[in-house]
Amino acid sequence: MTNALRFPAADPRTAATHFAAELAFEADPDDVHRDLRNGTTAGYVLVETRAPEAFAQARIPGAINLPYRDLPDELDLDPDLVYICYCESFQCNAATKGALALSERGYRVKRLSGGITAWREAGYPIESDEVTGSGVSKVACHC
Incomplete structure (x- = not known):
């Protein structure tokens, strides 16, 4: 038996349910970049969840800064929008903490896969x- 199939694949219906649920929580940097490039970001806002120092150092164009550590109980955000949270990278969980805090306050959220590191590595x-520019240099987390 191969290592890859030691655990059998789920039946197609179960797999479809699983992957649809996964996509309900994640946004892809490529998709977001295409939206920004095409001016089609209606329906969502990018949210940088790291500290203001990190936001000042580097951010995705159009993002707002809502540091997860400092989120007030009451926010003046549009409840009809989806808030796509991002942080440093897969190694940082500030986006997850920010998405949790926003969802606990009644907002719909997603997390940007790979954070600003994946964004920059894609150029x-x-x-x-x-x-303003592009590049792949490391951005300090400040979380």
Whole structure:
């Protein structure tokens, strides 16, 4: 028996349910980039959940900064929008903590896969209080 099939694959219906549920929680950087490039971001807002220092250093264009550590109980956000949270990378869970906090306050959320690190590694543009551009250099987390 192969290692890859030591645990049998789920039946197609179960697999479809699982993967649809997974996609309900995650947004892909490529999809978000296409939306930004095409001006079709209606329905969602990108949310940087790291500290303001990290947001100032590098952020995805158009993102707002809602540091998960400082989220107030009451927020003045549109309840009809989806808030796509991101942080540093797969190694950081600030986006998960931010998405949890926003969902506990009644907002619909997703998490951006790979955070700003995956975004930059794909060569997508970033904004900064200092410069605007692209690249793959490491961004300090400040979480």
